Amino acid sequence: MQSVSEHKMDISRARSETPGCSEVIHFNNAGAALMPQAVIDAQIEHLQLEARIGGYEAAEVARDRVAACYTSIARLLNCSSAEIALVENATVGWCLAFYAVDLKAGDRILTTEAEYSSNYINYLKVARDRGAVIDVVPSDGSGQLDIEALERMIDGKVKLIAITHVPTNGGLVNPAAEVGRIARNHGILYLLDACQSPGQIALDVEAIGCDFLSATGRKYLRGPRGSGFLYVRKALLETIEPPMLDNHAAVWTARDRFELRPDARRFENWEFNYAAVLGLGAAVDYALSWGLDAIEERVISLAGSLRTALEEIPGVTTTDIGASKCGIVTFTKDGLEAPDVCAALRKQDINVSNSTVKSTRIDMERRGLSDILRASVHYYNTDQEIKRLCAAVAAL
Numbered sequence: 001m002q003s004v005s006e007h008k009m010d011i012s013r014a015r016s017e018t019p020g021c022s023e024v025i026h027f028n029n030a031g032a033a034l035m036p037q038a039v040i041d042a043q044i045e046h047l048q049l050e051a052r053i054g055g056y057e058a059a060e061v062a063r064d065r066v067a068a069c070y071t072s073i074a075r076l077l078n079c080s081s082a083e084i085a086l087v088e089n090a091t092v093g094w095c096l097a098f099y100a101v102d103l104k105a106g107d108r109i110l111t112t113e114a115e116y117s118s119n120y121i122n123y124l125k126v127a128r129d130r131g132a133v134i135d136v137v138p139s140d141g142s143g144q145l146d147i148e149a150l151e152r153m154i155d156g157k158v159k160l161i162a163i164t165h166v167p168t169n170g171g172l173v174n175p176a177a178e179v180g181r182i183a184r185n186h187g188i189l190y191l192l193d194a195c196q197s198p199g200q201i202a203l204d205v206e207a208i209g210c211d212f213l214s215a216t217g218r219k220y221l222r223g224p225r226g227s228g229f230l231y232v233r234k235a236l237l238e239t240i241e242p243p244m245l246d247n248h249a250a251v252w253t254a255r256d257r258f259e260l261r262p263d264a265r266r267f268e269n270w271e272f273n274y275a276a277v278l279g280l281g282a283a284v285d286y287a288l289s290w291g292l293d294a295i296e297e298r299v300i301s302l303a304g305s306l307r308t309a310l311e312e313i314p315g316v317t318t319t320d321i322g323a324s325k326c327g328i329v330t331f332t333k334d335g336l337e338a339p340d341v342c343a344a345l346r347k348q349d350i351n352v353s354n355s356t357v358k359s360t361r362i363d364m365e366r367r368g369l370s371d372i373l374r375a376s377v378h379y380y381n382t383d384q385e386i387k388r389l390c391a392a393v394a395a396l
């Protein structure tokens with residue numbers, strides 16, 4: 001029987017347009033989702049064109065489609081294409097934004113308990129190198145960032161609010177727009193790591209009020225590996241400089257001078273994997289063609305069914321927190337190590353992953369967790385696949 005949301009989205013078409021759906025039961029969408037055929041074609045066609053006519057010449061032929069990629073991402077985020085920079089992954093985009101902020105001794109960075117490891121490692125680096133101060137905003141009873149605590153922690157020393165929207169280790173969705181309201185009220189820069197969000201959650205940078213947003217192509221957007229983007233608010237572009245430049249980000253105008261590009265592309269480099277760029281553009285267009293509201297509704301509903309079904313299995317405990325939860329479902333099973341479960345399921349062509357304390361140390365330590373299983377659902381997953389996964393987990 002089809003559920004209501006399944007009916008609304010024509011899931012059989014989504015699956016038939018996804019070659020991987022006939023090979024595996026894929027619950028590792030927070031790692032890298034299965035690419036739809038349109039994304040695969042966009043990349044292969046461009047690689048073949050490069051091989052036939054030359055890499056520079058192929059980029060020239062693809063120029064309009066490359067430009068369209070920026071427009072598509074701008075539609076996805078509700079911003080202008082001049083506010084988008086294409087980068088090779090979320091971490092590079094995040095670091096370019098983070099190191100553009102001039103943090104000095106005593107400057108405070110406010111972050112969240114569910115902050116991603118790579119971000120936190122960079123906070124530790126600027127704390128060590130420049131004397132910046134890291135302050136972690138506590139979580140509220142639901143597990144999300146405590147908005148009132150954040151408000152109380154603001155003072156004249158806070159230079160940056162940098163948080164993770166959806167963490168790698170669970171269904172939590174942090175209240176990004178409430179954080180944005182506080183950041184705006186106090187005139188503090190706001191960097192949002194939204195790596196897990198686009199493609200599963202409808203995003204609007206105006207509603208969120210962030211100054212920077214970083215994301216990756218391969219996760220819920222279903223784009224290629226090695227693709228990502230950074231949003232930079234236009235008003236900031238007059239004052240903010242990337243930590244590194246090249247001859248695409250800036251023009252060498254005289255012997256002793258250079259001029260930065262006016263748009264967010266000052267955060268880019270000249271060289272691109274154009275096949276990946278075109279694949280990313282195709283992935284964004286594909287997501288937009290389904291509609292992000294419909295996708296979000298379906299992902300949340302499937303994830304809810306999966307959590308309920310997992311909780312019915314003896315020895316299984318789900319570990320997702322937060323007032324509103326997304327498509328990332330995490331759990332443990334008594335007596336079993338997460339990597340062993342992943343390997344056992346992999347033998348049955350069921351892809352899940354695990355998340356260790358090293359990825360989100362503060363949150364995991366607070367909750368006494370060291371290694372949890374992660375089954376991240378996407379809209380192309382089915383109730384049948386959820387049943388298969390749960391039966392396999394129960395049998396282990």
Ligand SMILES: *Cc1c(COP(=O)(O)O)cnc(C)c1O
Pocket residue numbers: 089090091092116164166167168193195196215216217228
């Ligand atoms: C995956 C992830 C990242 C890193 O993304 P890359 O594209 O691998 O650089 C950053 N933040 C969160 C929350 C993630 O889940």
